Amino acid sequence: MYQNTTSITLIPKDSEKPATPSDIKYTKHEGQLKLTWSTSKELEYELAYRKAGTCNWLSVHFQPSGTLQGLERLAAYEFRMRCKIRLWSSWTKIYHVPPELIDKPQVYTPVTELMQEPGKRRFTIRWEV
Structure with a gap:
């Protein structure tokens, strides 16, 4: 036995997921994470972030x-992004943002070794924070 349901109309262009944000570049300085990426003005963006090693994501709507x-x-920290027109895109990969270097590290004398191939050197630097 079949039951009648309300009809659903899907318009293909309205049912498409937008492309995931790409070309994301970021810098962290003085407790601020600055982000730039390839944008489109008609899209809405969401940024999810968390401290590295934690489980809970915090989400904010984000301007390009x-x-x-x-x-x-x-x-x-770790972050990921997605965007939407009518449907949400997939999340980007998870980006890892290292902690800021606040104190000047103690750099030890660099070690240079000549390699077997002419014109190549191995350069090693050791430091402690």
Whole structure:
């Protein structure tokens, strides 16, 4: 026995997921994460971020080429993004943001070794924070 349901109309262009944000570049300085990426003005963006090693994502709606403020300088973070027109895109890969280097590291004398191939050298630097 069949039951009648309300009809659903799908318009293909309205049912497409947009492409995942790409060409994401970021810098972290003084507790601010500055992001830029290839954008389209008609899209809405969502940024999910968390401290590295934690489980819970915090989400914020994000403007193209925006800045996330209030991050801990000594903490590492992870973030991912997605966008939507009518449907949400897939999430980007997870980006890892290392902690900021606040104190000047102690750099030890670099070690240079000549390699077997002419014109090549191995250059090793050791440091401690």
